[in-house]
Amino acid sequence: MTHVHEDFGKMDANGTTFGKQKFVAVSKSLALFLLLLFVGCIVATGLLVYHLSSCQSVPQVEESKLLMLNKHSNGDITTVATADPSTESETEEYQFSTTTTTEKSKTEIEIDDVRLPRSVHPHSYNIKLIPFIQEGNFTFHGEVTILINVTVTSDNITLHADDLIIDNILVYEHLQTNKFLSIKQAANETKRQFLIIYLNQPVEAGKQYYVSIKFRGILNDLLQGFYRSSYKINNETRWIATTQFQATDARKAFPCFDEPALKAKFQISLARLKNMTSISNMRKIGPYSQPVRGLSEYVWDYYEESLPMSTYLIAFVISDFDCLRNGTFSVWARPSALSQTKYSLQIGPQILKFYENFFGIKYPLPKIDMIGLPDFPAGAMENWGLITYRESVLLYEDKVSSKGSLQRIAHVIAHELAHQWFGNLVTPVWWSDLWLNEGFATYVECLGANAVNPHLKELDQFIINELHGAFMLDALQSSHQISIKVNNPDEINNIFDRISYSKGAAILRMMQHFLTMEVFQRGLNKYLKSRMYKNAEQDDLWNMLTQQSHEDKVLDPNVTIKEIMDTWTLQTGFPVVTVQRNYEDSSVTFSQERFLINNENRSSNSVLWWIPITYMDRRSVVKSTWIGAEPAITLNDLNISKDDWLLVNINQTGYYRVNYDDRNWNLITAQLQKRKGHLAFDPKNRAQLLDDAMNLASVGYLDYEIALNVTKYLKQEREYVPWKAVFTSLDYMYEMFVRTAHFDKYKNYLLTLLRDVYKEIGFNESEDDQQLILYLRFEVNVRTCKLGVRDCIISAIQQFQTWKNSPYPDKRNLISENLREVVYCTAISVGGQEEWDFAWQRYLNANVENEKETLLMALGCSKEIWILSRYLEWAITEHSGIRKHDSARVFAAVANNAIGQELALGASSMSLSSIVRSCTIRFNTQMEVDNFKEFVKSRENEFGVALRTAQQSIEQGEANVKWMSKYSKKIIKWLSNSNT
Incomplete structure (x- = not known):
């Protein structure tokens, strides 16, 4: 699954305080709205209960000999009484009395143990579903028959069911022989989402049985399980029924x-x-x-039996969509967006072919469908043979969608197609090894995207898009292991984060480099072939890679991949490698310790990693060694001149930061500041040097004067990757200083760095601009306009006004698609209601989801409090025009605005983790942190999976407070001197 961990902070990010009060400040209109929403929820709940209790009769899915069960609620366990069908007439109607269980509720016993018993295993399913997607009847009826293998004789059969009404259950050996098993009762244990079928006679080990269940459910609007979505054509609402089952929501459908x-x-x-x-x-x-018998307007579609697969990969969609096909590869979209599928249809088969060659295994299914859905909770989902997407990461419209969206689409498609092997063909045994799915797909997506867009330097961009992002989260004490024990669905959903995705990808990239690509590929092929159609744990992968690396003699025969990689997957955090040179005898000592943003207790930290060290000097000869899970090693007589620099972690292939002694830092800085001297380092290493220096300084490993001196060379930097890397640290300083009296010193220095590159690449595009130049222009102009440069702001306003005054603004927009985010936000920020309402209407009328996303973020840039308050209300109002999956984007857009931060935080627990992060990024006073702690404590139960993010935000806020206390004066002094 492509997780939605987008950077919602790209837009206007002026600072503000959380507030001195111990309560959350919201506007009167928002408070009134939330009250009405609460009342509405109560009314809706009542109506829903009434609706469910009085559903109209719908013909059965198909006739069969099943038991009618009467339901009875008993706390967390719903029980149903049954009778032995073998003693009754098939045509007789039965009335069963309902019994209740008197045993202690199982929800009180080991509720964290949510794993099913292993006494039975499913062999195959036959699923029949009728969804009713007309207005007023969003329900579905279904029947599932499961052939089970019994491994341990048992008096019950336990499986999952959630939010389903169970009508009938039948257990039998063979339908032809009429050998039915008598059912004592069926119980629904809601907290563990178990459906337990208690039997009067046991199912016996070594035998197969059929379990047939008839059920009903709601096509919900929560974007989970089997749910409904819609779109409009000429103001007519068209409904579709679709699915999202990962991680634990197949049980909501059957x-x-x-x-x-x-x-x-x-x-x-x-x-x-x-x-x-x-x-x-x-x-x-x-x-x-x-x-369909009894339903004259309905017909059955029957599908071939699948290969062995996990339930979370099942998918089905009922719609009136159209598709474009390329052989067995199809892309589906609503009819008015069908033309936007061409790019996906072009690159999809190319990436698929690349993976077939990369893995050495043919794609095993007979077809692939990809479909863009109007409402979808994730970025995309890798369902085997039917991949579901948000429209914005599948559909592309030339001259409307930005060039960045081309790359984004290629990445998401490559991610999901990688899963067809790594996750679908071979699946983790349990969610503890989610990272095997997501980390691998995140790394390999760069290889797949690079295969179709080699000019984008995908492998260079990996370090800024994945590795540096993982560092930010993994530097927190509240980070977590890659491979981590999880139990309930909330815990499972909580690890779909940058640790599983980005850190997982980074350590796999590191391993690929120390093994070589050829050995890595051969090991993967061996692993996939040994476990295909089965499940695996991370040790299975380590074993195969160890075998291959020993065969190819790239790893010491006394060392295993497991020994190395367990230090990265079973420990939290990452190391900083300190490089201490002896300039007299040319020896070097490498030492390691955990990097933490709060490093006060670092001397007591005993965590050690197996670290692959690569290094080079001016002669550009790359050498390598290992720190083998020990505190330090020393290499003697490296034959490096005392006046020459030493560079460690070449191309930043290792998942660690590097610190040097002051003399070596000064040698590197001197090289960077020579005319074209920075070209001695690869752009990836320039990005690494900037990111490492600034982050090492921020936690006290390095003097800030040395770190800031590294940034001076940026006046001559024209590559996107180093600039993007340093913007993260410079933006952090922006957030810390923007509310202080010395912000002008920071502003003047940043504009000094940007002045030449801004003049060179300008505000307007040229036809021959490379795509990475387009990216750099965007990043430079975002900050130049935000810092108030008159030329930038006037250019943005003029382009917006020209569009606004156009007689056909929905058909003719001459603003470059690659700069619209800057232009829209700037114009709305300095404008008023007229500009906002114009952009809002363009959002409602837009047919391209990429454009809608851009407008949605820009609408949060307004400086009018009442407009922002209204915007938040609309984000959680049905039929406002904002889709449910975009609510988080609206809250993040408002939170990124100084004026809107408090408003967004007031309702942040109603949305996603990204909102909490956006709302708290500027905290740098103890009062703000303490107030937020109280806020979290008072509403802890409302945060759900966002609670870990809130705790991480508190830790980051406390680090910000210390940073301001320890470093702000020194930095201001340096900035003052650098600007003179």
Whole structure:
């Protein structure tokens, strides 16, 4: 799955205080709205209960001999009484009395143990579903028949079901022989989402049985499980039914064994209206659909049986979408957006072919469908054979979507296609090894995207897009291991973060480099072939890579990959390697310790890693060694001149920071500041030097004067990757100083660095601009306009006004698609209601999701408090025009605005982790941190999976307070001197 960890902070980010009060300040209109929303929820709940209790009768999915169960609520366990079908007439109607269980609720016993018992395993499923997606009846009816293998004789069968009404259950050996098992009762244990079928006679080890269940559910609007989505054509609402099951939501669509290790084959049948289409993981059987008995407007679509797969990878969509095809590769979209699928259809098959060669294994399914959904909670989801996407990461419109969106689309498609092997063909045993899926796909997506866009220097961009981002989170004490024990669904969802994705990718990249690409690929091929259609743990991967590396003699035979990589996956954090040179005898000592933003207790930190060290000097000969999980090593007689610099961690392939003695830092700085001297270092290492220096200084490893001296060479830097790397640190200083009396000194220095590059690349594009120049122009102009440069602001306003005065603004927009984010935000920021309302109307009318996202963020740039308050209300108002999955984007956009920060924080627990992070990024006083602590404490139960983010924000805020106390005066002094 492509996780939505986008940088919502790209837009206007002026600072403000959290507030002195111990409560959260919101506008009157927002407070009134939240009150009305709460009342509305109560009313809606009542209506929903009434609706469920009085559903109209819908014909059964298909006739079969099943038991009618009467439901009874008993706290957390719902029980249903049953009778033995073998003693009753098939046509007789039965009335069963309901019994209740008197045993202690199982929810009180080991509730953290949410794993299913292993007494039975699913062999295959036959699933039949009828979704009703007309207004007023968003329900579905279904029947599932599961063939189970019994491994341990048991008097119960336990599987998952959540938010389903169970109507009938039947357990039997063979339908033909009428050998039905008598059911004592069925219990729904809601906290663990278990459906437990208690039997009067046990199922026996070594035998197979069928479990048939009829059920009903709601096509919810929560973007989970089996849910509804919609779009409009000529003001007519069109509805679709679709799925999102990862990690634990297949159980919301049908009763199942909903754990990744319990793979099975699936045969799916979907009923649909005759004027719609359906798609699923496998190909449709036959060219014709069969009528649904009793429902004249519906027909059945039957699908081929799947290969063995996990429940979270099942998918189906019923819609009136169209598609474009390239052989067995299809891309689906709503009809008015079909032309936007061409780019995805072009690169998808190319990336698929690249992976077939890379993995050495043919794609095992007969087809791939990709579909852009109007409402989708993640970025994309790798369902086997049917990949679902947000529209913005699948659809591209030339002259409307930015060139950055081209790269983004290529990355997301490459990510999901990588999962077809790493995650789908071979699946982790449990979510503790989620990183095996996501970290691997995040790294390999760069290789896949590079295969179709080699000019973008994808492998250079990896360090700024993934590695440096992982460092920021992993430097916190509250970070977590890559491979971490998780139990309940909240804990599982909580690890879909930068540690699993970006850190996982970074350590795999590191391993690929010390093994070589050839050995890495051969080891992966061996691993995938040994575990295909099965499950694996990280040790299975380590074992295969160890075998291969020993065969190819790239690893000491006494060392294993597990020994090395366990230090990276089973320990939290990452090291800083300190390089201490002896300039007299040319020896070098490398020492390691954990890098923390709060490093006061670093002397007591005993965590050690296996670290691959690469190094070079002016002669550009790369050498390597290891720090083998020991505090330090010394290399003697390196034959490096005492006047020559030493560079460590070449191309930043290792997941660690590097600090040097002051003399070596000064030698590196002198090289950078020579005319064209910076070209002695690869752009990746220039990015590394800037990022390492500034972050080492921020926690006291390095004097800030040395770190800031490194940045002086930027006046002659014209590469995107180093600039993007340093902007992270410079933006941090912006947030820390923007509310102080000395902000002008920071502003003057940054404008000094930017002046020449701004003049050179300007505000307007040239036809022959390389894509990375477009990226650099965007980053430079964002900051130049934000710092108040008149030329930048006037250019933005003039372009916006020309668009605004156009007679056909929805058809003709001459603003460069690559600078619209800067232009829109700047114009809305200095404008008023007229500019905001114009942009809002363009958002409502836009047919390209990339453009809608850009406008949505820009609308948060307004300086009018009432406009921002109204905007937040609309973000959580149904039918406002803002989709549910975009609510977080609105809150983050407002939080990034100085005026809107408090408003957004007041409702942040209603949204996603990114909002909390956006709202708290500027905290740098103890009062702000203490107030936020109180805020979190008072609403802790409301944060859910965002609680870890809130705790991390508190830790970061405390670090900011210390930073201001320890370093602000020294930095201001340096800035004052540098500007004179």
